[in-house]
Amino acid sequence: xxxxxxLVLPELALLLVAALLFVTTLMSRKSEDSLSCTAWLPxxxxxxxxxxxxxxxRDGTLFSGTYRVDMLSQFFKxxxxxxxxxxxxxxxxxxxxxxxxxxxxxxxxxISAWGLMLMSSAVDLITIYVAMEISSYSLYAAIPLRAQxxxxxxxxxxxxxxxxxxxxxxxxxxxxxxxxxxxxxxxxLAGKDWTWASSPLACTGLLLFLCGLFFKxxxxxxxxxxxxxxxxxxxxxxxxxxxxxxxGAAAVLVRLAALLTPDLEITHVIAAFTAVSMTLGNLxxxxxxxxxxxxxxxxxxxxxxxxxxxxxxxxGGLGAASFYALVYLxxxxxxxxxxxxxxxxxxxPTYTSLNGxxxxxxxxxxVLAVAAFALVGLPPTAGxxxxxxxxxxxxxxxxxxxxxxxxxxxxxxxxxxxxxxRHAYTEQSEQTEPAGETxxxxxxxxxxxxxxxxxxxxxxxxxxxVYDLAVQAGTGLLR
Amino acid sequence: MSxxxxxxxxxxxxxxxxxxxxxxxxxxxxxxxxxxxxxAEIALAIPLLTGFSLSEGGFQFVEHMEWVPQWGLSYSLxxxxxxxxxxxxxxxxxxxxxxxSWTYIEKRIKEFHFCLLLMTAACVGVFAAMDLVLFYVFWxxxxxxxxxxxxxxxxxxxxxxxxxxxxYTLAGSTLLxxxxxxxxxxxxxxxxxxxxxxxxxxxxxxxxxxxxxxxFAIKVPMFPFHTWLPAAHVQAPAAGSVLLASVLLxxxxxxxxxxxxxxxxxxxxxxxxxxxxxxxxxxxxxxxxALGQNDxxxxxxxxxxxxxxxxxxGIFLFNQxxxxxxxxxxxxxxxxxxxxxxxxxxxYERSHSRDLSDNLGLGKFMPAYMGFFGLFAxxxxxxxxxxxxxxxxxVLIAAFASDTVTGLIVxxxxxxxxxxxxxxxxxxxxxxxxxxxxxxxxxxxxxxxxYLAPLAVLVFYIGLAPxxxxxxxxxxxxxxxxxxxxxxxxxxQMEQQAPARPKLLALSETxxxxx
Numbered sequence: 001x002x003x004x005x006x007l008v009l010p011e012l013a014l015l016l017v018a019a020l021l022f023v024t025t026l027m028s029r030k031s032e033d034s035l036s037c038t039a040w041l042p043x044x045x046x047x048x049x050x051x052x053x054x055x056x057x058r059d060g061t062l063f064s065g066t067y068r069v070d071m072l073s074q075f076f077k078x079x080x081x082x083x084x085x086x087x088x089x090x091x092x093x094x095x096x097x098x099x100x101x102x103x104x105x106x107x108x109x110x111i112s113a114w115g116l117m118l119m120s121s122a123v124d125l126i127t128i129y130v131a132m133e134i135s136s137y138s139l140y141a142a143i144p145l146r147a148q149x150x151x152x153x154x155x156x157x158x159x160x161x162x163x164x165x166x167x168x169x170x171x172x173x174x175x176x177x178x179x180x181x182x183x184x185x186x187x188x189l190a191g192k193d194w195t196w197a198s199s200p201l202a203c204t205g206l207l208l209f210l211c212g213l214f215f216k217x218x219x220x221x222x223x224x225x226x227x228x229x230x231x232x233x234x235x236x237x238x239x240x241x242x243x244x245x246x247x248g249a250a251a252v253l254v255r256l257a258a259l260l261t262p263d264l265e266i267t268h269v270i271a272a273f274t275a276v277s278m279t280l281g282n283l284x285x286x287x288x289x290x291x292x293x294x295x296x297x298x299x300x301x302x303x304x305x306x307x308x309x310x311x312x313x314x315x316g317g318l319g320a321a322s323f324y325a326l327v328y329l330x331x332x333x334x335x336x337x338x339x340x341x342x343x344x345x346x347x348x349p350t351y352t353s354l355n356g357x358x359x360x361x362x363x364x365x366x367v368l369a370v371a372a373f374a375l376v377g378l379p380p381t382a383g384x385x386x387x388x389x390x391x392x393x394x395x396x397x398x399x400x401x402x403x404x405x406x407x408x409x410x411x412x413x414x415x416x417x418x419x420x421x422r423h424a425y426t427e428q429s430e431q432t433e434p435a436g437e438t439x440x441x442x443x444x445x446x447x448x449x450x451x452x453x454x455x456x457x458x459x460x461x462x463x464x465x466v467y468d469l470a471v472q473a474g475t476g477l478l479r
Numbered sequence: 480m481s482x483x484x485x486x487x488x489x490x491x492x493x494x495x496x497x498x499x500x501x502x503x504x505x506x507x508x509x510x511x512x513x514x515x516x517x518x519a520e521i522a523l524a525i526p527l528l529t530g531f532s533l534s535e536g537g538f539q540f541v542e543h544m545e546w547v548p549q550w551g552l553s554y555s556l557x558x559x560x561x562x563x564x565x566x567x568x569x570x571x572x573x574x575x576x577x578x579x580s581w582t583y584i585e586k587r588i589k590e591f592h593f594c595l596l597l598m599t600a601a602c603v604g605v606f607a608a609m610d611l612v613l614f615y616v617f618w619x620x621x622x623x624x625x626x627x628x629x630x631x632x633x634x635x636x637x638x639x640x641x642x643x644x645x646x647y648t649l650a651g652s653t654l655l656x657x658x659x660x661x662x663x664x665x666x667x668x669x670x671x672x673x674x675x676x677x678x679x680x681x682x683x684x685x686x687x688x689x690x691x692x693x694x695f696a697i698k699v700p701m702f703p704f705h706t707w708l709p710a711a712h713v714q715a716p717a718a719g720s721v722l723l724a725s726v727l728l729x730x731x732x733x734x735x736x737x738x739x740x741x742x743x744x745x746x747x748x749x750x751x752x753x754x755x756x757x758x759x760x761x762x763x764x765x766x767x768x769a770l771g772q773n774d775x776x777x778x779x780x781x782x783x784x785x786x787x788x789x790x791x792x793g794i795f796l797f798n799q800x801x802x803x804x805x806x807x808x809x810x811x812x813x814x815x816x817x818x819x820x821x822x823x824x825x826x827y828e829r830s831h832s833r834d835l836s837d838n839l840g841l842g843k844f845m846p847a848y849m850g851f852f853g854l855f856a857x858x859x860x861x862x863x864x865x866x867x868x869x870x871x872x873x874v875l876i877a878a879f880a881s882d883t884v885t886g887l888i889v890x891x892x893x894x895x896x897x898x899x900x901x902x903x904x905x906x907x908x909x910x911x912x913x914x915x916x917x918x919x920x921x922x923x924x925x926x927x928x929x930y931l932a933p934l935a936v937l938v939f940y941i942g943l944a945p946x947x948x949x950x951x952x953x954x955x956x957x958x959x960x961x962x963x964x965x966x967x968x969x970x971x972q973m974e975q976q977a978p979a980r981p982k983l984l985a986l987s988e989t990x991x992x993x994x
Contacts, residue, residue: 316549373623378649379616385547388612388656392550395660407657411650418626418645426630426638464547471549 007060007069010052010077011121014084014114017044021107038092038106042444045081045088052081056469065185066124072322072473076120076251079326083247084113086333087240089448096146096234096346105145109240112138116248125174125184125209128252132170132212135248136163139241146234146346155232159241162225166215173208176201190258196265203266206259210270213256216249218296219303220277227284227296235343238292239336242299243329250306250325254318254474257310262397267311271402274307278409285416291339291349294416295332298375301409302328308390308406312397318474320389323467327374327386327459334371334452335420338364341439341449357424361439363449365424370453372417374460377410382459389467483542484530485556485607487523488570489600492516496596499589506588510581513592517574520599524570531563536954538609538672539563546613551669555609560955561806562606564948565733568813569602569726571933576718578930579821583717583828584632591632594624595718602726606733611659611669615652618730622649625727628719629711640707640714647707651697655734658690662742674742678966681745688746691738692754698731701791702761705784712780713833717824720776724783725817729809732790736805740794741962745970747795754795759888761788766895770902773835775826778903779819782859785892786812786867792889793874796881797963802956803949804873810948811858811866811941818855818934822848825927826907829920835903839910847923849908851931856904858938860896866941869949 005012024037056074061067087109097105115135122128140163144156178184180202181192196203211222218226230238260267281301288294306328309321341364342357343349358365374383387410395403441449459466495516499509531539538557546552558566576595584591601624604617622645630641663669666677679687697704708728712720740747747754765785772778786808793805823833825848830837842849858865861872871893879886923931941948 319549369623376649378623379619384616384619388660389550391656391660392663395664400661403657403660407653410656411653414646414649415642418642422630422638422642425627426641464549467547467549 003062004060006055007058007062009055009058010048010074010081011114011117013048013051014081014110014117017041017048018107018110018114020044021103021110025103025107038103041092041106042085042089045085049078049081049085052078063127065187066127067118067121068123069121070473071469071475072251072254073121075322075469075473076247076325077117079329080113080116080120080244080247082326083244083329083333084110086337086448086452087113087236087244089444090239090337090340091236094234094236096149096236101145105142108138108142109237112136112142112240113244116244116251119248120251122252123186123255125177125186125189129167129170129174129212132216132248132252133167135245136167136216139245142237143229143233143241145237146232149232151232152234153232155229158225158232159229162215162222166212166222169208170212173205173211176205177209178205180205186255186258192259194259194261194264194266206256207266207269210253210256213249213252214273214303216245217253217303217306218246218300219307220273220280220300223277223281223300223303226300227288227293230292230296231290231348234346235292235336235340235348238295239333239340242295242336243332246299246303246306247325247329250321253306253310254321257313257318257321260311261313262311262399267313270307271311271399274304274311275402275405276304277301277307278304278406279412282409282412286412288416289350291351291353291420293348295335295339298413298416299332301413302332302375304409305387305390305406308394308399308402311399311402312390312393314393314397315471315474316389317393317397319467319471320386320393322470322473323463324386324390326466326470327382327456330452330456330459331371331374331381331383334367334449334456335375337445337449337452338368338371341441341445344439351419351423352427354420354423355427361441363441363446364439367449367453368424369421370456372420374456376414376417380457380460382456382463385460385463385467389463483556484523484526484540485558485566485603486542488520488527488566488603489556489607491520491523492573492596492600492603496593496600499593499596504589509588509592510577513595514574514577516596517577517599520570520573524567527558527563527567531558531560531951533950534954536560536956536958541609543609546610551663551667552612553610553670554613555670556604556607556613557609557672558607559958560951560953561733561736561959563951564806564810565606565726565729565813566603568729568810569599569606572721572725572813572817573599575817575821575930575933576721578926579721579824580716580718581926583824587631590627591718594628595722597621597624598628598722598726602722602730605730609671611662611671611674613669614671615656615659618655619649619652621727625719625723628722629715632716632719633714635714636710637714640710643707644711647697647700647704651694651704654690655694658687658694661687661690671737675962677742678744678969679742681749681970684743684746685749688739688743688750691734691743692750695731695734695739696757698734699728699787699791700731700784701757701788702764702784705761705765708784709777709780712783712820713774713776717821717827720780720820720824721817724779724820725813728783728787729813732787732794732805732809735791735794736802736959740797741959741966744963744966747963748797748967751795751797755792755885758788758792758795759885759892761785762792762889762892763895766892766899769899770895772899774833775823775835775838775903775907776820776833778835778899779816779823782896782899783812783816785896786816786859788892789871789874789889792885793870793877796874796877796885797960798877798880799953799957799960800873800880801877802960803952804870804875804877806952806956807870807873807941807945807948808867809870811870814934814937814941815855815858815867818851818931818938819859821930821934822852822855825923835906835910836912839906839912840908841920842908844919845922847928849904851923851935852907853904854935854938856900858942860900861893864939864942866938866945868942869945 118131146152285297374381601621
């Protein structure tokens, strides 16, 4: 088969960025050089985004059919590239990473993003597994990088231990699927019978394999690592870990949804996980004071919302899940962007750290408000549109009870998201010294914040074109 | 139609809000800019009045555009006689709220007027939306500016009041979203006119009604979901209270009238006794609690609970007088209670207290103020010849026509309104101050006259010549009732054809379409 290099241009572009960072790690070991010699990273990330957008229409298969370039993969690659642009701007200035380690740290995150791109094109279970591990290993190394902080070591160990467990389960599941269905290719698996009665071995295997993805997504019951890791790792790293791996997991789950139809036992199990995930995540988030921990639990709830689209198993549902994954990336990144800017000292911010934010930086307060209301699902933000599509698709698939659970969970979530806005807009800051009065943001971060907020609003009022892309991505995956 | 009037009425305040935030403006410029936007908005709304056909009960000024075609979402706007009045009321209030906040609001002026403009856009959108999702978007969009109005510019307990307001109303409306999704799957469309023409199975109607009714009942608010209202009213700045009382509460009753009655007629009929009972409780309870208050704003807030009880009562009586009366009370309560809240704000600026005991004996040195206050207070309890009388009289007539006992129970509610309003008015005008401090507060200035006079004119106009308003309302109300009656008649016929089967079971198996 002829290897068409144009099909993998986004991956190559990102790999080139990783390679350049590797060269940087070899060249610069002086602390004063470490920031300046990685100054090009956001530009490089933008170039990757450009290449990914240009590659949106590409279609083809590589590596003996294990690697598929289609609308779904290209949609997610573009989303990953967009997320990488923002995170690269955030993480580059991470003060908690020692100057000597900075290029290595950035390289690790780039390789992790690269692994996620591979995940979105992988259509064979073992390829998915390998891509997932490429992405995970880099993060295992990056998460403990928080200067002199024991919490980071704890977070790193937890992430590795839970990750290893999930990996083991996924691999074990893969072997069962292979034993039961005699193939690991998703396209072939989609044609098989997935009822419990006819293939219990494969069904168990698929559930175990999905556990690996649920770990990435922080879906119940694989969510335990999430709040602890977010709390322990540096703010900037948490921004990456909280958003980017979710995209890769969502891409694979959307692909695997081809195996799931609403009347299958496995789908019911996932629906139950989804319901518990939403409820547990939201109830736990209610009691948090640490912002990153709150966002960690809220991401457990959002993994549940994403599950609504997966279990619906329709083109609309898969489109809704893809759309929501992109929207979630923007909403959560916007929140973490504010968290990183507020905690200039690198410490974990709490709700009270947001007090008087509207005075210190109207832009930060505005971005936070837009992100928080989007995470609640209030119109006219993209979060509302995403939730509407998800709820509508789940109802159409016969999961009315799940829609009711989701809606009630939205009501629970209002309180803690509203607290963000309340502290930013209505509480007064206790700090009186001049240093605490304003935040000085550079042009780049200001631009990033404004773009995220506007994108969230724009995707809310004009969701149609992007949703169309997401639906195209979902089309063709179903039997 | 020469231009898309409704879109203009939504996007002019939106554009103004954006400009306000972008352009560097001083405090006075911000106020003037918003005021002129308000006047422009009124001017732009005039074609709605002149072009509205009084003989048609259907939707007019229709605007339609695809929004998210994949899900059948459309940007669709139109008004009928019911929503026209609400749109006009929303538009009218913009300049008036700017004027009543001119000296009341002293901090974060730009953000305050930004919120007022957003509120106006959202309120017009709610009443004009002809797509369920679009309706929901506007319904929810007004929550954020209203929350900020209370939370930022409110009184000492603003935090508690704003959170309570937000949580109550948003929690209620999440179920509305579930009902909207359910209607889409049952009816195959989000279009309100199309959904109005469909007849859904009774069991389905029951669930949709319950989900919608909870959202609307919280917004109205009906007893026992009313507890957010006094807190929000008392803590909100004058303009916030005005918008809350005049427009926001109407969104709930509008929802009952627009969606519950024609889309869920069988469920409405089934739940009508409960809704009537709750309405009557709201009237009596609101009146009794208002009678025992000493905070002027709290008195008016509880009076709103009672007045809105008249509206829901009128709606669930299912007769022409009841529905006409309900819409009339919606409009008149918007005018009168809005005016009363402005008057409370006005006296608060002078006394810095909303306590009745701190605002006694104003008649001596503020005759014009007390003149206006007396007028609005008289109107509020339904004094003949003033606007509120018309609506309440119609609801009372409808109540007696429907059931004498209901009518007899409601009468004390109307009397209670007279009691608490007269107590308030008399004490404020002639009460003896507890401490003999010199209260030489200035009477109304020109600006204050400017925002009270138009409302006073409306009080007299609608009260003395309610004909035009009724002519605007009646065809639309008749159409709604006709839809309701046709569908319930169909259900009754089907029930007769299958008498042996339980009602809900038999109806759940069929979905009929048609007028």
